[in-house]
Amino acid sequence: MKFGYTIIWVDDVVKTVEFYEKAFGLVRRTLRDMDQFIWAEIETGDTVLAFSSTSEAKMLFPGGFHPNDPTRG
Numbered sequence: 001m002k003f004g005y006t007i008i009w010v011d012d013v014v015k016t017v018e019f020y021e022k023a024f025g026l027v028r029r030t031l032r033d034m035d036q037f038i039w040a041e042i043e044t045g046d047t048v049l050a051f052s053s054t055s056e057a058k059m060l061f062p063g064g065f066h067p068n069d070p071t072r073g
Contacts, residue, residue, distance in 0.1 A: 002046065003046075003047055004046065004047055004048060005047065005048050005050065006047065006048075006049060006050065007050045007051070007052055008049070008050070008051050008052075009051075009052055009053070009054050009056070009057040009065070009067065010051050010052075010053065010054065011053070011054055011067075012053075013031075013037075013038040013039070013040050013051045013052065013053050014031070014038065014040075016040075016051050017031060017040045017042060017051060020042055020049070021042070026042045026043060026044060026049070027042065027043045028040065028041070028042055028043075029041040029042060029043050029048065036055055036056070036059065037052060037053040037055045037056035037059070038052070038053050039051070039052050039053075039056070040052075054067050
């Protein structure tokens, strides 16, 4: 088995991708603005790291998505 893909849901996809590029020297594979949400992928070797906006997660998982809130314990 090979782990090839993971998605991280974030509030600001563009800023997140820029951080990973600058901090770790990773290369952007794609960045797409699809009106209601933004999708991006970064090459990390064998595994693609993908980012999508929390607005997409809320659309895909109605009632079942709880964004990370560092103020909640």
